[in-house]
Amino acid sequence: MTVKVRFFARFRELLGTDILAEPESGTVFASLVKDIAKKNREGYDAIFDGNGNFREFVILMLNGKRLEASDAVTLTVTDGDEIAVFPPVAGG
Amino acid sequence: MLSQRELDRYKRQILLFGEEGQEKLKKSKIFIAGAGGLGCPISIYLAVAGVGTITLADMDVVDQTNLNRQILHYDRDIGKKKTSSAGEKLREINPDIRVKVIDTTIDETNVLSLAGSADGIVDAMDNFPTRYLLNEAAITKNIPLFHGAIRGLYGQATTILPGVTPCLRCIFPSAPPKEVFPVVGVTPGLIGMVQATEVLKYLTHEGRLLTDRLFLWDGLEARAEEICVERNPACPVCGEKNTRKTTTGRKR
Numbered sequence: 577m578t579v580k581v582r583f584f585a586r587f588r589e590l591l592g593t594d595i596l597a598e599p600e601s602g603t604v605f606a607s608l609v610k611d612i613a614k615k616n617r618e619g620y621d622a623i624f625d626g627n628g629n630f631r632e633f634v635i636l637m638l639n640g641k642r643l644e645a646s647d648a649v650t651l652t653v654t655d656g657d658e659i660a661v662f663p664p665v666a667g668g
Numbered sequence: 669m670l671s672q673r674e675l676d677r678y679k680r681q682i683l684l685f686g687e688e689g690q691e692k693l694k695k696s697k698i699f700i701a702g703a704g705g706l707g708c709p710i711s712i713y714l715a716v717a718g719v720g721t722i723t724l725a726d727m728d729v730v731d732q733t734n735l736n737r738q739i740l741h742y743d744r745d746i747g748k749k750k751t752s753s754a755g756e757k758l759r760e761i762n763p764d765i766r767v768k769v770i771d772t773t774i775d776e777t778n779v780l781s782l783a784g785s786a787d788g789i790v791d792a793m794d795n796f797p798t799r800y801l802l803n804e805a806a807i808t809k810n811i812p813l814f815h816g817a818i819r820g821l822y823g824q825a826t827t828i829l830p831g832v833t834p835c836l837r838c839i840f841p842s843a844p845p846k847e848v849f850p851v852v853g854v855t856p857g858l859i860g861m862v863q864a865t866e867v868l869k870y871l872t873h874e875g876r877l878l879t880d881r882l883f884l885w886d887g888l889e890a891r892a893e894e895i896c897v898e899r900n901p902a903c904p905v906c907g908e909k910n911t912r913k914t915t916t917g918r919k920r
Contacts, residue, residue: 584822586820
């Protein structure tokens with residue numbers, strides 16, 4: 577199956593965007609993002625904390641709907657899903 | 669009533685909003701929190717558009733490192749209070765409006781009185797803790813909040829109508845880490861214009877507001893996107909438990 581993973585802003589700089597992943601069936605949302613993020617240490621560290629959990633401020637979306645980090649560790653992705661991961665910006 | 673001078677000054681936008689719309693702008697009061705990268709372009713454009721009363725709050729002094737983006741402050745203003753520098757320019761830009769400047773740090777003790785009886789609060793802050801205070805004041809006083817934030821060539825904006833749309837806490841439950849953020853003036857210019865456009869639309873009742881959507885701008889890719897955002901029923905600021913009632917007893 578194919579899942580599209582989109583990173584935004586700083587995450588995009590570090591990890592690229594519009595990544596077409598082909599996870600095995602039963603793959604959990606958080607694991608998929610983690611696998612992709614692992615290709616760049618800085619990118620991984622920007623998104624995940626030392627325990628491998630999504631950093632608190634990271635915003636996760638699945639098919640245009642907000643997904644809580646607590647659900648991202650149990651929810652499995654399905655073919656055609658579109659995932660978005662982005663950091664809010666804070667400057668002004 | 670609009671004076672002949674005002675009718676002339678606003679002639680080209682009266683074609684858009686009508687005299688009635690222009691009157692609405694004249695009667696409106698907008699509170700802009702911050703006279704920095706976002707606050708400068710926003711206040712300039714709301715001033716030239718004829719928003720009748722603009723209140724601008726900031727605690728900072730103009731520094732050389734501000735000048736790449738804070739376009740109300742000039743080289744000669746270095747060392748001057750941002751409020752005084754901004755107030756001076758805005759009054760020259762449009763003498764037909766009232767400009768109030770307040771030299772203060774926005775905190776929990778003064779945020780409600782700063783918001784006062786404004787018709788809208790513009791978030792031109794550079795940090796989330798103060799943004800959360802503005803959000804709480806907006807929810808408490810039922811005043812729309814026009815959010816914008818930037819970093820580098822990235823920006824985001826949304827319009828918050830208390831009790832109707834998600835609030836800032838619903839959208840961003842946790843603040844991103846503090847940092848000295850990179851920035852080039854064009855980004856707050858662009859995001860500030862999204863916010864200022866929203867203010868004008870809201871005040872004149874024109875168009876469709878940027879509500880329930882988070883506008884995301886990626887200047888590096890030259891891509892604008894939006895994502896849908898929803899209210900969080902458990903939001904500590906605007907959630908069900910905290911939904912206050914209007915004076916008529918109906919939920920907003």
